[in-house]
Amino acid sequence: MIKRLSKMFLILVLAFTTFTSIGFAAGEDDTEVINEKLGFPIVVYGGSLTDTQKEEVKRLLGVTNPDLVDHITVTGDDLKTYLNGNPNSRMFSSAKITLKEQGVGLTVDIITPDNITEVTREMYANALLTAGVEDAVVEVASPVKVTGHSALVGIYKAYDAKGAELDKDRMEVANEELSIATKLAEEVDKEKVSELLTEIKKQIAEQNPVTREEVEKIVEDQLSRLNIELSPEDRQLLIDLFEKMRSLNINFDNVRNQLEDITKDIKDRIDSVMGDSGFWQGVKDFFRDLFQSIANLFK
8 A cells, every 4th residue: 555655645736846847947038138229128018007007017918127128109099190090089008119130021920819809819910011110019908998990099109109100191091091991800701811912012012003993903813813803992991901001112023022921920820820729639638547546556
């Protein structure tokens, strides 16, 4: 009996040691490295947040040391300044922007997807690339349910704060793009809308249209290819939007490359989740075998 208990004790000690080691390995030095060239990340808080909500946003965006982050607030006045919007608007959407080295690409993550009700990460990515935001990690959060439109304004203001002023015409077109995307998403699946915008941009990059008629053909071809039915009014909105983009001489080829980077990032994250699933299945199997071994000691 003593021999069996000794075996059981040894097994439990080994199990505890194994998982304690895993815990320490995962927790080794999580200190974030500060990029002295690009500066601290910027957290932009919606001006309508209460103090309690602001603290919740800090938690959601991973602000553990406020001294290692630049903090700014976005208000209705900023909405008017950047997008000629209503200065009386209430602003809740918040964002954390971490600039990256040139060529790294754009990554967008919605931390609170249940509270950002209309704008998807792909919609943000499309709009930000149109505005000229290319190499950054952008995280969006809100402690209350909002459409998500005002987060763009905060991101623009953050770039101003970093001295990397964005072109106002491109910002306005980007905001129009986001508004059209969310409008279309009322009738068409959100993912389909994002795919449509992305594919139109890719085709513009490939074909380099020089006339409105060529832009119109690209839009119509992609609507047909993706089997998306729109009203004549909505089709015209899309054509007008991409004609404005063409007239601004946006580097669509660069936009296309960035969008492909985002697609790869999404795939990598899915693979990561699947990997985690495999890990926890391994944990489950380990303890199943462990308890079976303990049971066998008493047979």
